[in-house]
Amino acid sequence: MQRGANEEGFYGFLFPDIRQELKRVAQKCPSCRPQTCHICQLPGASVTCWARRCRPRRCRRIFHFPCGSKRGCVSQLFGEFKSFCWKHRPVQRVRAVQQDQTLCLICQEGVAERPCYDTLVCPACASAWFHRGCIQGQALRSGFHYFCCPLCRNREQFLAEMFHLGIRIPDRDAAWEEEDGAFAGHYLRHSSCDANQCLCPEGREHVEVNGDPPALLCPGGR
Template identity: 40%
Template sequence: FLVRDTRRIIREAAKKICFICYKMGASITCCHTGCDRTFHLPCAPDGECVTQYFGAYRSFCWEHRPQQALQPRPSQDSTCSICLDTVEDKISYTTMGCPVCQDTRFHRQCIQRMALHAGIAFRCPCCLNQEPFMINMLFMGIRLSKSPPSWLSDPDIRSSRQRHSRNDAATCLCPGGREHTEADGPWQRWLCDSCTAMGTHQRCSSLANNTHSSKSSSS
């Protein structure tokens, strides 16, 4: 961007009100023809707005943002494939899915965090599809990283079992806290099989005991 263009945008934004927080300085306008909603980038999640981080970097308000057209979920599982907490039973701004396997569901904030951790290794946490999945996530406003997976640059990592040491579930039920772990039982830590960048205690997850074999233990 040229300096004069940046200054012009700043002057114009100073006159615009964010439709989410109602404060001045909104520099982003919905690119849908005829829509004049403006907002701040930090306010976008609260207003369920989307910015596509590629090409023309288009932004959309809640009404005109791109929508995922996924088939109804075949299974009755209502858990996020990343954090294992409950997700909505339908696709929304906060609940997204994989367009390839159709069955995977995850929170927007979970897949965004996973995308930044995984970098060039980013893929569906369930079917492991990469290119079509990445393209769809970009279109839906997930910001990707071109860096190597974050765990590869951590000098303290000795094996994939040591990549994470904290319970990431929304609510931790363990009396010993999020850092506590045991070799077996309800306080054993399970790591995500796809990235091992997130984990949860067995009891703090929404998985039944008989699904233990599908998750990696960190002990």
């Protein structure tokens, strides 16, 4: 459970809680067998399918987080941080009809005929289709503040649906906002005359300050 603020511990997960969870996973269950992953069959599994808490289903699948990602399990990285196995994972309820062969809006490769684990569709416009891996990559680059449907630009409904389907959307600015020198070009000012024949007696690099706010003008190019 995330009991701390985002800047505390490990992204809000306090270190005492992490150590307690590691201790719990290392313990043996009442049948004297370690908690083994239902996918790789190795011990140390800590992710439990949320359906085991909901009668009458009571799913008993436990898995490692990396194993679950490869097998098609879904982990919702918000709220109660629920995880679901490949049988009980959430599915899209969007009514979307393809025309001919629909392509992923991001990689331009073909997608499945209907929404499924590997193929998602925007719930707002129902026209933007994409692979899970493609939209996940876009979410990591865009961050929470810029992530939206690549086609209709819807944010509220799109974000809620992607969170529900297990897409990880980091709470930060877009990657391109954090690059070194990302806005360096905004502070560059053109400093020479581009006229075919510059008439300024001081040369192409000469400027005059004019106006309020001041503008740099080439007297020979006017």
